[in-house]
Amino acid sequence: MIDHIDDILDSDLLERYVLGDVSIEERMKVDMLRVEHAQVRQRLREFEITMERTAMDNAVQLPYGLKDKLMQSIHEKASGQESKVQAENATKKKSDNATPVRSRKSWYYAAAAAIIGAGAMYGLQQSRLNTAQQTINTQQAELAAVKADCDAMALQYAMIAHRETRPVVLANSSTSQKEEVIIYWNEATGQSLLRVLALPKLAETETYQLWADVDGEMLSLGIFDASVAEAGYVSMGYLDNAESLNITIEPKGGSDNPNVERLRLSQSI
Amino acid sequence: MLSQNKYDHLCDRLINRDPQVIAELIDIYGDAIYGAILRLVKLESVAQEVFQDTFTKVWQKGDSYNPDAGRIYTWIMRIARNNSLNYLHSKAAKKSQKIQGDEKLVYMSDHARCADSMECCDMKGAIAQLDQKYAMIIEHIYYRGYTHQELSDEYNIPIGTIKSRIKIGLRELKKIYDFKLSQVVIVLFGMMFYTL
Numbered sequence: 001m002i003d004h005i006d007d008i009l010d011s012d013l014l015e016r017y018v019l020g021d022v023s024i025e026e027r028m029k030v031d032m033l034r035v036e037h038a039q040v041r042q043r044l045r046e047f048e049i050t051m052e053r054t055a056m057d058n059a060v061q062l063p064y065g066l067k068d069k070l071m072q073s074i075h076e077k078a079s080g081q082e083s084k085v086q087a088e089n090a091t092k093k094k095s096d097n098a099t100p101v102r103s104r105k106s107w108y109y110a111a112a113a114a115i116i117g118a119g120a121m122y123g124l125q126q127s128r129l130n131t132a133q134q135t136i137n138t139q140q141a142e143l144a145a146v147k148a149d150c151d152a153m154a155l156q157y158a159m160i161a162h163r164e165t166r167p168v169v170l171a172n173s174s175t176s177q178k179e180e181v182i183i184y185w186n187e188a189t190g191q192s193l194l195r196v197l198a199l200p201k202l203a204e205t206e207t208y209q210l211w212a213d214v215d216g217e218m219l220s221l222g223i224f225d226a227s228v229a230e231a232g233y234v235s236m237g238y239l240d241n242a243e244s245l246n247i248t249i250e251p252k253g254g255s256d257n258p259n260v261e262r263l264r265l266s267q268s269i
Numbered sequence: 270m271l272s273q274n275k276y277d278h279l280c281d282r283l284i285n286r287d288p289q290v291i292a293e294l295i296d297i298y299g300d301a302i303y304g305a306i307l308r309l310v311k312l313e314s315v316a317q318e319v320f321q322d323t324f325t326k327v328w329q330k331g332d333s334y335n336p337d338a339g340r341i342y343t344w345i346m347r348i349a350r351n352n353s354l355n356y357l358h359s360k361a362a363k364k365s366q367k368i369q370g371d372e373k374l375v376y377m378s379d380h381a382r383c384a385d386s387m388e389c390c391d392m393k394g395a396i397a398q399l400d401q402k403y404a405m406i407i408e409h410i411y412y413r414g415y416t417h418q419e420l421s422d423e424y425n426i427p428i429g430t431i432k433s434r435i436k437i438g439l440r441e442l443k444k445i446y447d448f449k450l451s452q453v454v455i456v457l458f459g460m461m462f463y464t465l
Contacts, residue, residue: 012436018343019410019435020350021417031338044339050443051411052301052342057394058412059300060307063317067295070321071288074328078288163335 005037014040018047024150028157035160035167036182156193156233164188168245170265179264181229183210183236183245192221192236196229199264202249209250211258212242221245223254244268271297280341283331291328298342299324302349308412309353319356323349354414395445403438406431 008014016022017030033040159165165186172179180197194210202208210221221237228234248255249262271279279297282290302323307316326348334344391397392412396404409415415423417431 012432015436015439016410016417016432018439019407020347021410021415021435034338046443047439048340048343050439050446051346052340053446054394054396054407054411054442055298055301055305055342055346057396058304058308058392060304062295062299062303062320063313066317066320067292067299070295070324071292073321074288074291074325077325077328161335161338 005033005039008033008037009039009043014043015047018044018051025153028153031157032160035184159186159189159191159193160184160233162186162189166269168267168269170245170247170267172265181247181265184233185238185242185245185269187240190238190240192238193233194224194229194236195233196224196226199226199230201226205252206249207252207254208264209248209254209258210236211246211248212237212239213244213246214239214242218246218258220254220256220258223250242269276341277336280334280336283327283334283341286328286331288328290331291324294327294341294345295324298345301342302345305346305412306349306353309350309414310356315356319349319352323352326352350414357414395442395449398445399438399441403434403441406434407438407442410435 013022013026013030017027022030030040030044034044165184168183168185170179170181170183177200178198179200181199182195182197184191184193184195186192199208207223208226209223211218212221213219219239221239224234224236245267246258246263247265248258248260249264250259279290279293283294299320303316303320306319306323307313310316310319323345327345330348334341338344392404392408396407399407406420409420410417417428417435420426420431421428
């Protein structure tokens with residue numbers, strides 16, 4: 001999941017992103033990398049300007065009157081005079097709805113034919129149907145799992161892309177092993193997401209715990225598994241008026257009070 | 270290109286959904302966006318419809334624009350591209366319904382059907398100076414809505430080759446613009462030196 005930034009810059013991902021030739025997952029990945037890495041922001045900006053200039057070179061003059069027509073429509077919408085547009089939308093919706101009804105009818109006929117056929121060949125087909133049903137069940141379960149993953153990713157993406165979200169980087173380069181964590185902190189929505197960029201693996205009897213310093217008191221925002229948070233984003237707790245975020249190593253299950261002697265990372269917000 | 274101050278002011282007004290900012294955005298980016306849409310959908314009547322829909326969405330969704338997530342042109346172009354591809358996909362769906370049942374008919378892709386002769390399709394500027402093998406890839410992906418997979422299938426070019434041509438092509442394109450900019454700077458210095 002964690003790619004070295006040089007590998008990303010050397011790959012074709014950013015170029016394809018600017019040209020619009022990326023999957024949803026790739027797009028989300030680049031959007032996150034843009035937030036986290038200044039080099040990515042710089043490279044994307046350069047490519048965006050390049051394509052902007054290319055588009056300017058290949059501009060085609062707007063047909064006469066199109067701008068005025070569009071502006072009139074926008075001003076009408078802005079002042080609430082949308083009757084004509086609403087009427088058009090209503091007509092469009094009616095015609096849009098007509099297709100599924102026809103389509104549904106076709107499906108009913110197809111289903112009826114399938115049932116009659118299946119009845120006639122019941123004995124022979126029973127075992128095949130069972131197998132097919134099992135396959136469908138498995139695929140439906142897989143589909144539901146993928147959909148749930150996508151929904152979760154979309155929520156995380158929305159949170160990270162939110163205008164009020166701030167990336168808070170907790171890093172320590174003084175030790176021999178690199179320690180770096182990024183926390184997306186949003187005071188407007190009261191959410192936080194944590195992602196581990198680098199943290200040493202702990203013994204099985206220990207865990208990392210995130211703390212917020214609120215009015216001089218360290219309050220827990222939850223524990224996290226470094227390997228899980230390295231593979232993806234982990235939702236953590238949120239507290240208003242937090243002045244800093246801190247990560248300590250605690251006994252497995254977490255502690256009520258932080259072990260300040262084992263404070264690993266700290267960053268004011 | 271706009272000055273940074275003017276650009277930032279434009280961003281603020283877009284986010285605040287100022288209707289008048291749309292007129293300014295059309296003045297700045299309208300022809301470029303319209304050219305891109307026309308290359309994607311090929312028909313002027315459709316391009317006009319997609320253009321209007323695009324800028325209506327730009328106004329309606331202006332408050333969701335995040336300047337940190339890309340330039341205004343990129344954001345508008347993404348909306349325009351999605352609208353254009355939605356039109357092409359709906360057109361392809363209608364077409365495939367019509368030809369359903371006739372196995373002898375080979376399905377023609379949106380691209381093949383739309384890539385008819387149009388004067389506007391000749392690329393101009395820096396992209397026309399690129400090596401043809403790079404220009405073709407960028408043009409097909411950015412201005413015709415192909416994915417690298419579709420390009421590979423239709424032109425029988427290995428995926429790896431397409432991806433490396435995308436990478437090299439875009440970097441070469443940037444170099445051409447950087448070189449042009451340096452020439453402008455040299456000319457300006459020359460003029461200053463001459464007047465002094």
